[in-house]
Amino acid sequence: MDTLVKLSFYFFAATSVALGAASVCYIAYAIGRVRVRRATLATSAGTTVTSSSADFAPGNVSFGQWGSLLTWFGAFFAFGAVLFRTIAAERLPTANMYEFSLTFVLAITIMYIIFERMYGIRQLGAIVMPIAFGMTLYIWSLPADMREITPLIPALQARPIMTAHVSAAIFAYATFAVSFAAAVFYLVKKRWGIRWLPSLEVLDDVAFRAVGIGFPLLSLVLILGSVWAHDAWGVYWSWDPKETAALFTWLVYGVYLHTRTLRGWRGTRSAVILLFGFAAVIFTYYGNYFFGGLHAYGGV
């Protein structure tokens, strides 16, 4: 292996450690502490009864701060990993599942940091960072020969369009992960009313803004994908499962955007639709494992 490729891999390894640690911190922060209270009561018979009650308290602030710091580290290392690989391959690393997922980890940490800073809330990290960390574990599970750089097959060589298509997909999925996290917290807050979670209104807004970024991006993915298919295969749209899976995802988010304007649907039901939306994202992402078809060369 080329030195740069190796360096990129070491940076990736550092990313996975940082994101794993960040996940732990964020989870500790979001779940909060358990405070146990013991009360000893004397009964009239002269015996004593101890009752203990537990209640939750907001998580320790420093956990949240550590989570943020580690996420920044993760983003830095992921950036290095992508950068070195880009230099080594002379193109953006989006050619196989290894490269695609590596770039995805970078995108998801960046999108997360943007939302964390925009809203000043850290709890979402308890869901987004484990997703990013899970993605690094997935990368570890891929066959090692994917870490090497191979030239692209002719159909994939339309660089600008393909790069834009794939990058848009990566960033769309990353923002959908953020909206997923917001939706989960929305449902949790609604159900259990946990005091120290962000307000429903904020969570709803985070989810909507994230979809507001992700949905146009996903539209762009579909458009660029069909332009690319047109150049490569002479047909815009061939109802290939990977295409229709992306279309399905797009439609689910389309449903969400409409329900959000409807009385009775806005809020809880919209949040539930976002859960479906993210399931669709995962399905599309790992679609290569289910489908044959034109996209089957993704390296798995």
Added chain:
Amino acid sequence: MAQLTATTGSPSRSPVEVVIDRIWRFFCSVRMAVFEIALLALLTLIGTLRGSDVPQWIADAWPFTQPLVDRWYAWDVFRSPLFASLLAIIAIAIAVCTINRAPGIWQTISTPRIRTSPGYIDRAEVNARFTASMSAADLEAGLRSELKSRRYRFMTEQVGDQIHFYADKNRWAKLGTYPFHLALILILVGGIVGSMFGFRDVEFAVAEGETRAVGHGTDLSVELVRFTDSYIQTGDAQEYRSDVIIYDGGTKVSEGPITVNHPISAGVATFYQASFGISVDMVIKDATGAELYNQPLEVGFFNLRENPDAPAGLIRLPAQGVQVAVVAPDTNRANRPDLDTLQLANGQVWVQVSPLDANAGGDTMETAVLDQGQPQDVAGLNLLFERESRFTVLQVAYNPGIPIFIIASVMLVGGLAVTFYFPLRRIRGIIQDSADGGTLMMTPLAKRDWGGKREFFALTRDAGERLGAAPDVKRPDDEGNWDHHEADDDTR
């Protein structure tokens, strides 16, 4: 047409009107739109899974579902009438909804209602009140310049001794959903136009040196000058390249290489590199020496039972009542040519001459191996394998829907960007003179709109500085949970 929805239950209406009204409202309803899009999503999912092993997993897990799963695999969802009808309904719904909403949206943009009431502002979840020792006119001027600096439009109306105002920003963004939704219709239109008026030939094969007409009502023809394929060490393809000349009605209109991803357009059609194959140049003469056949034979579209992997081709000679099958050596390493029964070397082909009529009996079948350039008599025919050449397989397509798709794509992404990144902001308020100066009260139209409220708070703060008056702001109950850096402080 908007009055149809505006008047409901008027006793004088005929049943026809009532029905039209119902239909109109069915199409206008966003609730129905949700249902329609959800159904479309469901069908898309069913169609997507059909291309996977998932239905089979289901059948394996629950054997009684097998007949259903078989039908699932058999159902071509995306070409089904159900799918097409749903698309049509959605297109109509979008069109109807667009027409229906236009007057209202236009009114919001051009002549919004300015008049409001103190009660409305008081009851609002969020509001702000300034009391300043200045006249209402000065308050108005101060607020106006603050809003101007934030690019708001500011409109006032005198109501008794009160100045009612309405301010908004990004009002045009309200129109963003129009290009977006219309783009969806355009995409469907583009698809229909493309399939009705376009054509697509996916196996347009041209041999080196050959010129072939495109057909489909065009005068185009393509000459393949040369085909080249190159590979990297692993055996994977690096480039396929066809050097072609394209003629329209006999005159050259275009020339150049076609490679994967780099098609050539000429006349109405576009030519793509699809695949390639080898051809063998054969010359066949009869016993008298008269030439029966002399042209490249494309091999690879046809397989012979004797040697299924090797590229084969078939020459039919109806006048002689025979056919000649030609098999070239298998060069694809993945096919394990070392196991071939024929074991042809490069520069050799295997031929088999047999009667065209299969019932004429097998005894007239004769086979031979021809070496390049050496004619040989087989079953009364003189066969010559001149040389091996290449043929390219192009895809020729004409899609008149393309300009429509391009316009639709721009409208789609542009419309979305406008909708999401330029949110409409609206504020209503009242300014009036009071005993100790002037008062100003206002509220944002930002129900369940966190961003709108946040902007309103920022605006009030800045307006307060400008007016030199501290605002009295009513905040939502849960605002404490808005900003967690602050909330964190309590827990330290």
